[in-house]
Amino acid sequence: MNRLVLTAQLAERGAVRYTPAGLPALDLSLKHESEVTQDGQPRRVSVEIKARAIGAITQRLAGLEIGSSHGFAGFLGSQRNGRGVVFHVTELD
Incomplete structure (x- = not known):
């Protein structure tokens, strides 16, 4: 299963553009910071x-500030150039 749920701040937002199929598309940058427990030890994640x-x-x-x-919820995919990962957002709380 490929599903990611993340609470994050909207760090950057590009302009709305349109795919060749005519669908609106928007590129974002999301920033997440939290503390998790790993092997019984607290760890700061950013x-x-x-x-x-x-x-x-x-x-x-x-419309978000x-x-x-x-x-945010969605799935992970590769970037168009095949280098790196992009979070495809499909749901917003």
Whole structure:
């Protein structure tokens, strides 16, 4: 199963663009910081991840304030150039 659920801050947001199929698309950068327990020890986690939304959800994401924190859900895929990972956001809490 490929599903990611992440509470994160909206760090950056590009302009709405359109795919060749005519669907709206939006590139984002999300920042997550938290403390987790690993092998019984607390560990501080900080990660910034590239994200993309395609379709109707782009309208909701385009209205979010930079720096605001939300729950994002979706799946992981590879970037167009095959280097790295992109979080495809399909749901917003």
